[in-house]
Amino acid sequence: MYLLIERIPLDPSRGSCVHTENCFVPISEIIAVEETEFNKKQRNIGRWQKMAKLHAFTVHYVKKARNHRWRCSAATFWCVDEHLCNQWTQALKELLEMQKSRPKQLLVYINPFGGKRQGKRIYEQKVAPLFSLASISTDVVVTEHANHAKDNLFEVNIYKYDGVVCVGGDGMFSEVMHGLIGRMQKDSGIDQNNPKASLVQCNIRIGIIPAGSTDCICYSTVGISDPVTSALHIIVGDCQPLDVSSVHHNDTFLKYSVSLLGYGFYGDILKDSEKKRWMGPMRYDYSGFKTFLSHHYYEGTIAYQPAKHTHGSPRDKVSCRTGCYICKQSEKQLAEQNKEHGLKKEEGEEEWKVIKGKFLAINAVNMSCACPRSPKGLSPAAHLADGSADLILVRKCSRFDFLRYLVRHTNQDDQFDFPFVDVYRVKCFQFTSKLSEDNESNVMDVGKKRFGQFCRDHPACCCNIVNSTWNCDGETLDSSAIEVRVHCQLMKLFARGIEEDCKDEAGHSQSSIEQLL
Ligand SMILES: Nc1ncnc2c1ncn2[C@@H]1O[C@H](COP(=O)(O)OP(=O)(O)OP(=O)(O)O)[C@@H](O)[C@H]1O
Ligand SMILES: CCCCCCCCCCCCC/C=C/[C@@H](O)[C@H](CO)NC(=O)CCCCC
Ligand SMILES: [Ca+2]
Numbered sequence: 001m002y003l004l005i006e007r008i009p010l011d012p013s014r015g016s017c018v019h020t021e022n023c024f025v026p027i028s029e030i031i032a033v034e035e036t037e038f039n040k041k042q043r044n045i046g047r048w049q050k051m052a053k054l055h056a057f058t059v060h061y062v063k064k065a066r067n068h069r070w071r072c073s074a075a076t077f078w079c080v081d082e083h084l085c086n087q088w089t090q091a092l093k094e095l096l097e098m099q100k101s102r103p104k105q106l107l108v109y110i111n112p113f114g115g116k117r118q119g120k121r122i123y124e125q126k127v128a129p130l131f132s133l134a135s136i137s138t139d140v141v142v143t144e145h146a147n148h149a150k151d152n153l154f155e156v157n158i159y160k161y162d163g164v165v166c167v168g169g170d171g172m173f174s175e176v177m178h179g180l181i182g183r184m185q186k187d188s189g190i191d192q193n194n195p196k197a198s199l200v201q202c203n204i205r206i207g208i209i210p211a212g213s214t215d216c217i218c219y220s221t222v223g224i225s226d227p228v229t230s231a232l233h234i235i236v237g238d239c240q241p242l243d244v245s246s247v248h249h250n251d252t253f254l255k256y257s258v259s260l261l262g263y264g265f266y267g268d269i270l271k272d273s274e275k276k277r278w279m280g281p282m283r284y285d286y287s288g289f290k291t292f293l294s295h296h297y298y299e300g301t302i303a304y305q306p307a308k309h310t311h312g313s314p315r316d317k318v319s320c321r322t323g324c325y326i327c328k329q330s331e332k333q334l335a336e337q338n339k340e341h342g343l344k345k346e347e348g349e350e351e352w353k354v355i356k357g358k359f360l361a362i363n364a365v366n367m368s369c370a371c372p373r374s375p376k377g378l379s380p381a382a383h384l385a386d387g388s389a390d391l392i393l394v395r396k397c398s399r400f401d402f403l404r405y406l407v408r409h410t411n412q413d414d415q416f417d418f419p420f421v422d423v424y425r426v427k428c429f430q431f432t433s434k435l436s437e438d439n440e441s442n443v444m445d446v447g448k449k450r451f452g453q454f455c456r457d458h459p460a461c462c463c464n465i466v467n468s469t470w471n472c473d474g475e476t477l478d479s480s481a482i483e484v485r486v487h488c489q490l491m492k493l494f495a496r497g498i499e500e501d502c503k504d505e506a507g508h509s510q511s512s513i514e515q516l517l
Helices: 012-017 084-096 119-133 146-155 171-186 215-223 228-236 265-274 282-294 325-341 343-347 397-409 434-440 446-450
Strands: 001-005 020-028 030-036 056-065 070-077 105-109 138-142 163-168 206-211 239-249 252-257 259-266 298-307 355-364 389-395 423-431 470-472 482-493
Touching: 001 056, 012 163, 012 325, 020 056, 030 070, 030 084, 030 119, 056 084, 070 084, 105 119, 105 206, 119 228, 138 146, 138 163, 146 171, 163 171, 171 206, 171 215, 171 446, 171 482, 206 215, 206 228, 215 228, 252 470, 259 265, 265 282, 265 355, 282 397, 298 389, 298 434, 298 482, 325 423, 325 482, 355 423, 389 397, 423 434, 434 470
Parallel strands: 105 138, 105 163, 163 206, 206 482
Antiparallel strands: 001 020, 030 056, 056 070, 239 252, 239 482, 259 355, 259 470, 298 355, 298 423, 355 389, 389 423, 423 482
16 A cells, blocks of 8 residues: 655746656555644645645654665655544554564664764664654663673563664674574574574564665665664564574584685785774775785585585576565475475485685585675675575685685675686585694694704795684684584564665655655
């Protein structure tokens, strides 16, 4: 159902400078309806001036602008008949009440130190007024230390909320996600340390108000990193399911990941950049440049099981978009497989592919990982909710070739069209570094551990005999040997995926409005 809003010049004698503009607003994209005090002095109401009393109501609605940006716009409708005005207000309010997916009560966590340290200001100035306009009540926690939000989610009555909002970057989102998923498993008696456990889906949606350094999860699921746009997606009650990878080492749970699990290049950048947090988002440019120059590669073995249930491929030219067909099909396919065979049997039966090599980077991404630095992301055709991850292996190559590969993160060219880059769509994988293989196979050879940082045989070859670290959504992992499994649609966001290109509708008039339906 739509509301047609037609803006017409109120004063025909001045009509030349006030243009007519029509738009259809789906009821689902109305933010609020308010009774309005109509103040004659504020407006030149022309032909209406002689009338005694005007009654008015205002509809606040989502206005879609360029590049997936949403803004809150308003249209005031007025007439002389008070009863008619009340009927309209009432009818629209009832329609809004029927939008059951809209949140009424939210738990908000603000990281005051994420990104440029603007989280608190962004929430107070840009988001809180919109929540209040939409009659959403909130409990707000400004975090005092790392893991505050995560620990808090194990203590509060989460079931009284329609969603949890995090104001911060990917690290803050990760905290809230760990809190929510961990809490759900605890309440259902599921042991997270079991890598084969069937995890319980988390139906409490998370909203991300971007205020971090990369904001990759927000950008990849909404199409823009913009606090007002994200607040509006929360208000209208959008829902985007999301795949989550669990990461284990030797039957011990390490972390969940939704964006990038990166070893080598992205792990090294993260490790170096953590020491430079005071630089803010610039730390990634500094550490990125340094890591690029160091050109370290790492030896190891990867074993993976291909994601046969999904129709897509990482080399597809089409991307995951709102209402994605591939995500829906993959979910159905997985559910059927699990019903027929049971998870353990099915996984046990399928073959593992094994790859040994020297790698500059190993990137496993559950989503495109698009962000302002890389608008198409590390795997442009990755899907948000298809139960698979794209495993990208960048083998040892020259600095120049690696630079060519990195430049393709930022332009339209195919990132996988290089002889030293391979990409696979997988449902699970394991990685062991050469160093840990050697240590395991020859634990008595303590001499190996005593070498300095670089390869003894080839001091200038950049072959690192220490391990790199895994970058797990912007947090480092303690272990280099890991076992990863994708859990299809384990959680949900207040988002709708990236919408197909919508035309630019920016630049509406602020003139008064007459109701036409
Ligand atoms: N009050 C706090 N003091 C210190 N650290 C905090 C606090 N609240 C949260 N954190 C931690 O700060 C880390 C980084 O935060 P956040 O992700 O918001 O910003 P960022 O790292 O700049 O951005 P991005 O993750 O997008 O690169 C998170 O891992 C979170 O655990
Ligand atoms: C010569 C031009 C070369 C330009 C290369 C630019 C490449 C940019 C790619 C960015 C990919 C981001 C992937 C997302 C990772 C997040 O989970 C993580 C947490 O926020 N961010 C980083 O690790 C921060 C990673 C930042 C890397 C710079
Ligand atoms: Ca996926």
